Amino acid sequence: MHDLTSAPATDPTSIYRYRDCLYGADMVTAALSVDFFTWLSANPSSLAGICEHFGFTERPADTMMTLFAANDWVRNVGGVFHTTEVAREFMCAGPVWDVRPYFASLHDRPIARDFLEVLRTDKPAGWSGDKAAFDWHKAMEQEDFARKFTAAMDCRGVLLSQALAKKLDLTGRSCVLDIGAGSGVYACAITAQHQHMRGVAFDQAPVDRIAGKLIEERGCADRVSVATGNMFEGMPAGCDxxxxxxxxxxxxxxxxxxxxxxxxxxxxxGGLLIIHDAFINADKTGPLHTAEYSCLLMHATQGKCYSTSEYAEMLDEAGFTPGDYHDTIIARGFMTAIRR
Structure with missing residues (x-):
């Protein structure tokens, strides 16, 4: 039984980055396959203009441009994207240093081809590029996939959850609702670190049954319970x-x-909302690790990594007062907000 208040003795960021950033190279390859930088160099453009010219859609195109900004290949000046000197020297037609032929042999990589389809349709590709697979969200309703994916996220969660729990100020709070909880490891870690707290792991079937078993195996069932439901339809009461x-x-x-x-x-x-995730910075120029990770999410899900400014705007609109962003570990962090 692992102590959920413990921390590793070494830094695993470089290891996690291989997984998080796996699809970044394919996004670059996809862009070079349509000669994106040559066009942008001659036609500085807004995101809407880029989408119009290439037939791209907003969510994946925004993810792509965030990756390029994080690499300093483009700069956003007043809403208009311009190529930088390094992009003009190495990623455009003309200069002797042009790398486009070097990437050309990779244009037919399945994930690179997937990116062009996602950019044009805004529809996620199959998980891990498997065309026959369920949409990721539907796949989580299947027992076998849900069990494997929950195990994968629990493996990561053991590290991330204790780093989050140690940085939270939960003075005067009593119960945390872990929404879309997966294994429930975050509720377990928070209640282990803040022993005045209890927790509720909230997820749909069959993930709820998986969570219940793992919570019991961790010895946390006396403080963390499980609730079943659809988070889009309502959430359990009684948690602050x-x-x-x-x-x-x-x-x-x-x-x-x-x-x-x-x-x-x-x-x-006065209730407290915590968003724990990988965050893009407010002006959407990085960090690079997160911009690369966002490509994986854009490929496989309906989402992406959102910026702190995007979250702040959505929180305010929903009736929350946004707080500051705080780093935790391996390019993750959290924002808090108070329910008005």
């Missing part, structure tokens, strides 16, 4: 803290706004 940990990044803006509205309806005035 709501946690969205690595949940909102799976959804598009309309769904994120819906989830924040449902949370607002379930919390009392």
């Amino acid at each position: 803290v709501h946690l969205f940990s690595n949940v909102l990044h799976d959804w598009g803006v309309p769904e994120v706004k819906k989830l924040l509205a449902v949370s607002h309806a379930a919390l009392h005035v």
Whole structure:
């Protein structure tokens, strides 16, 4: 039984980055396959203009441009994207240093081809590029996939949850609702670190049954219970803290706004909302690790990594007063907000 208040002795960021950033290279390859930088160099453009010219849609195109800005290949000046000197020297037709032929042999990589389709349709590709697979959200309703994916996220969650729990100020709070909880490891870690707290792991079937078993195996069942339901339809009452940990990044803006509205309806005035995730900075120029990770999310889900400014705007609109952003570990962090 692992102590959920413990921390590793070494830094695993470089290891996690291989997984998080796996699809970043394919996004670059996809863009080079349509000679994106040559066109943009001659035609500085807004995001809307880029979408119009290439037939791209907004969510994936925004993810792409955030990746390029994080690499300093483009700069956003007053809403218009311009190529930088390094992009003009190495990624455009003409200069002797042009790398486009070097990438050309990779244009037919399945994930690179997927990115062009996602950019044009805004529809996620199959999980891990499997065309025959369910949409990720539907796949989570299947017992076998749900069990494997929950195990994968629990493995990561053991590290991330204790780092989050140690940085939270939960003075005067009593119960955390872990929304879209997966294994429930975040509720377990928070109640282990803040022993005056109890927790509720809230998820749909069959994930709820998986969570219940793991919570019991961790010896946390006396402090963390399980609730079953659809988070878009309503949330259990009686908790004064709501946690969205690595949940909102799976959804598009309309769904994120819906989830924040449902949370607002379930919390009392003064209730605390915590968003724990990988965040893009306010001006959408990085960090690079997160911009690369966002490509994976854009490919496989309906979402992406949102910026702190995007979250602040959506929180305010939903009736919350946004707080500051705080780093935790391996390019993750959290924002808090108070229910008005």
